[in-house]
Amino acid sequence: MTNRDEYVRMLQAKLGEWNAEIDALTAKAGKVTTDVKQEYAEQIEILKAKQAAAHTKIDELQHAGEGAWEDLKSGIDLALTAMAEALDSARSRFK
Numbered sequence: 001m002t003n004r005d006e007y008v009r010m011l012q013a014k015l016g017e018w019n020a021e022i023d024a025l026t027a028k029a030g031k032v033t034t035d036v037k038q039e040y041a042e043q044i045e046i047l048k049a050k051q052a053a054a055h056t057k058i059d060e061l062q063h064a065g066e067g068a069w070e071d072l073k074s075g076i077d078l079a080l081t082a083m084a085e086a087l088d089s090a091r092s093r094f095k
Contacts, residue, residue, distance in 0.1 A: 043090040
C-alpha cells in the first residue's frame with residue numbers, strides 16, 4: 001500500500017463524515033420557517049458544490065501517476081480546507 005492509497009482512504013473517510021453532516025443540516029433545514037429556508041438551501045448548495053470539487057480532486061489524485069500525486073496533494077488540501085470552512089460556516093448559521 002502506498003502513501004497515496006492511505007491518503008485517498010483518509011480523504012474518502014473525511015468526505016463521508018462531511019456528507020453525513022450535510023445530510024443532517026439538510027434535514028434541519030426542512031424544519032425551519034419559510035423565511036430562513038432559502039438561506040439554508042443556499043448554504044447547502046455551497047456545501048454540495050465544495051464537496052463535489054473535493055471529490056473531483058480525489059478522482060484526479062487516484063488517476064495520477066505515482067510521481068504526480070504529491071503535486072496534486074496541495075490542491076486537494078486547499079479544497080478540503082475550503083470544504084471544512086464552508087461546513088463550519090453553515091453549522092454556525094444553522095444554530
